[in-house]
Amino acid sequence: MIELLTANTPNGKKISIMLEEISFKYKVTKININKKEQFKPEFVKLSPFSKTPVIIDHDNNKSLFESGAILIYLGEKSGKFYDKNERTTINQWLMGQMGYVGPMLGQHHQFHHYNPGKSEFGENRYFKISERIYSELNERLSKSNFLAGKNYTIADIATFPWIARHEWHDIGLKKYSHLSRWYNQISKRKAVIKGYDLLKKGEEIPKV
Template identity: 85%
Template sequence: MIELLTADTPNGKKISIMLEEIKFDYKVTKININKNEQFKPEFKKLSPFSKIPVIIDHDKKISMFESGAILIYLGEKSGKFYDNDQRTIINQWLMGQMGYVGPMLGQHHQFHHYNPGKSEFGEKRYFKISERIYKELDERLSKSRFLAGMKYTIADIATFPWIARHEWHDIGLKNFANLTRWYQEISEREAVQKGYDLLNKGDQVPKV
């Protein structure tokens, strides 16, 4: 059984979506990052940067932090969404999400959504970068059904929950036809809808 220690954020949703997709038996343990539970010594032992998500594979008695590493682990363990012969390309789109798409959109959330009016420089900078990310993903998806090719992979699973915050971004997802097509196709997957609502609060995947 896999235990997912997480919060209701895009990085957390990546893993609940993957666990639903591969149909593994799992349970969610909520870490309230607004109440600093991530800094508790017992959590920090599992996650040295004090960040969610973390998984514990109770059968193997191992734990892991970093969502990209967790997706790779679950892809390898399940044999799903991380095909051997596609790994070179999947890894590039996955690392691009981990190092660029997620962190930049995360900063955009901080300046534009949570703290508007506090820093004009920050707001403009991350708005522009986020707009650029939308364009770059749209360009890729104009040539490819999914990020790493014809098949839905862990690179899509990692990127999707970030684009699902499109209402916060105010960039206008519907103006990016290929990104919208990709987003809608993934939104319709039952596992995505279930994994999106990881805390069973009735959260629905936002529409375009």
């Protein structure tokens, strides 16, 4: 059994979606980052940067932090969505999400969604970078069904919950036809619908 310790955020949803996709037994332990629970010593022991998500694999008592590393672990353990022959390509798109797509869209959330009017520079900078990310993903998906090729992989699972915040981004997902096609296709997957509702409160995936 896997225990997922997380806040209800895109990085946490990556893991609940993956756990649903691979049909592993799991339970969610909510970490309230607004109440600073990520800094509790027992949590920092599991996550040295005080970040969610974390998993504990109760089959072997291993714990892991960093959502990309967790997806790789679950992909290897289940033998799903992380095809041995495609790993070099999958890793590129996964690392691109971890190092670029997530952190930049995360900054865009900070300036544009949570703190509008506080920094014109920050708002403009991350708006432009986010537009660029939409455009780059759209370009890739104009040539490829999924990010790492013809198959749905952990790279798509990592990226999807970030694009699902598109209403916060105000960039206009509709304008990006290939990215929208990919988004709609993934939105329909039963495991994605279930995993997106991480806290089981009936949270729905935003439509394009």
